Amino acid sequence: VTVTATGEELAERVLGQAVEGAQDEPEPQPDNVTMGFWYVSPRRGPYRTTRRISAGSWDEVRPNYTAPVADAMGRLMKVTPDDIAGRLLLLHGPPGTGKTSALRTLARSWRDWCQVD
Structure with missing residues (x-):
């Protein structure tokens, strides 16, 4: 947390109020992955921040998909950096x-070599 104020005492008071009751982030879990999120900051322009999110393994979520989709996604889960030259994957479909x-799940499968935003 960063506080900007007109005086040190005010900054310390505002900081204390801002972090009151806050807890440290939990220890990373093996099923968590880092996901990037982009937004436009009025002061800094485009800005990327990251969060750790939970992600099931492909074996856990595969039953949620129809056979054709599960087969295609299964092949995608096994892709390595040597298998591709592209840099963008676009998923589309109804809500x-x-x-x-x-x-x-793909972010979890690829977490050793791919940045997911």
Whole structure:
């Protein structure tokens, strides 16, 4: 937390109020992955921040998909950096079809070599 104030005493008081009751982040879990989120800051312009999010393994979420989708996603989960030259994967479809869950699981499968935003 960063506080900017007109005086040190005010800054310390505001900082104390801001962090009152706050807790440290929990220890990383093996099923958590780092996900990047971009936004535009009025002061800094485009800005990326990260969060640790939970992600199921492919074996856990595979039953949620139809056979054709599960087969295609299964092949995608096994991709390595040597298998591809592209830098972008775009998932599209109606709401509630599993795009976000698939992306989380893919981020977990690829976490050793791929940055996911």
